[in-house]
Amino acid sequence: MSARIDAYVENTTDLATDQALVIVRDLEKSYGTVHAVRGVSFEVKRGEVFGLLGPNGAGKTTILEMVEGMLPIDRGTVTVDGVDVARYPERVRGSIGIALQKSAFFERLTLIELLGLFADLYGKEREAEQLLDRVGLKDLARRQVKTLSGGQQQRFAVAVALVNDPPLLFLDEPTTGLDPQARRSLWDLIDRLRREGRSIVLTTHYMEEAQHLCDRVAILDSGRILALDTPLALVQELLKTGFHKDVVVWPGDLEDVYLHITGKQLREG
């Protein structure tokens, strides 16, 4: 087993339980003549990080938004913690944390004011400063979202998703467009949330990210799940077919060089 797989096994010490928090059955969605999601079924266990992977247009965001109660479901069923999403979408949305692919917030409100507003919308206690502290934005509490960098905006989106202290978080492409430092910082944050026992469903284009963060992944294309398992099991399955890649395993890669030169600390601003 390679060093990378060893690291993965160590990283994903099983915090997940067998209890399913999200149950998706035969989910379907069409936009006119385009069949975007075709009979998708999967479960998300309590305490696991579940990844939806796939190329653009594979249906990742559509599935995510149907599970969140953000999009109407054409056919199939989704339950979140036993609640039927199609029947009670507002109730489900109020109990989960959502960081949209492109989260936008009111302009001219500061981070702390926005978190206060969202706490009021969820009917939860205002713990804005603690939340900002957790995502490393405490010093920027009086700034407005538009003045933040991309990575800071993503971390703020996660802070907003945590306002109602949800057991289940949905992160839609949380690291797209971020520099390596910002991406690593967000990985650390997601890792901490997982270790707190929260379940996380995320979509990503980055296989390295999925391998690093996810307990299980579903690989999608054309609205269908083509494979679903742990990253390790999927790799082993591939190797069983006789797959062989002629690679030189370097003890480091270009990203390691980049981070070594520019530093791992997050760039603010």
Added chain:
Amino acid sequence: MNNQIRAYGSLTISNFKMYVRNPVASSSLFLALLVLLFLFKIVFDSPGPHTRLVVVDASNGAAAILIGDLRSVSSFDVTEASEASARVLLSQGKVDLEVVIPPSFGQQDSSGRPAPVSLEVTYRAGTAGETSLPLLKATVDSYDQNVLKEVPTISVSTAALHTRSAGPIDFLLPGIVAFNIIGSGLMLAAGTFSNYKSTGVLRRLKATGISPSIFVLAHATSSFAMGALQTAAILVAASLLFSVHLDLVSLFLLLVVAYLVFLGMGLAIAGWIKDPQRATAVAQSIAFPMIFIALLSAALPPGIARITKYLPVSYVTDGMQQLGQGANLAAIEVDLVWLLAWAIVLLIAAGRVFRWD
């Protein structure tokens, strides 16, 4: 329920903060109209043209010195006429102020002292005649003290001549505030709301699971409060700058209820239509015919007028016309009730047709 009230309150306060922090965007039309008001003040009320006095001298020349004193005041243009001619000049607006010097002027009492007399002064309300009354009284007092050197013997009794359309401001003011309520109530509400939709702000709010009605109501409350404040500010500025002869309290009530109607329309349009440019175009295509109907209400064919009279803009026009003719709150109660009904229907519709994305 408590959570909904909390969400409503928090959203309303947040909207206020955003308005205050972006005064140019939220109040540009209002500020432009205030500037317009000041410009009108300069154009219509600049120092310069004098107060036009017509003097009716019934004293057969005994008041020549007093009339001379009045002529010596640089801001008075004095002419003399008979009482009948003077009243015609006053009612036609050719003079601002009529001074009638009684026949007893200059006569002495039994002790040989000047007999007390009263000058009858009639001024056109809302003109320079009204504002120059203190100067007229000061001139008469000066004559009393310097020429007669007696305890005051000449008193001045005044009466206002009220005429419809006392001044340009009485025409201008309802138009300015009506423009503001259509501009900020309908157009700005539609634009802001649909901008939130297109940028994804509303999707993020949707993700919290709050009720659309709470969001619409909070937005309506903050916009309405801002609109009411702006309307009040325009009316206060107008009353400070000009002599306004409208029942301002009734006008304010009519306008804020009308604002609520246009706000309801704006929110319904923006809540229903996704594309902000399309929402603005639809808002314009509703606003401009309404302005057209308001302007030409008297000239519309009876068949069309039978239908348009139930439109909210017709009640606004009718209420303004009545207030312009000197009516008070009681006269516009029916208009207010109909407008309130329209506002309630439109705000409920805005909550129903609202779409987060």
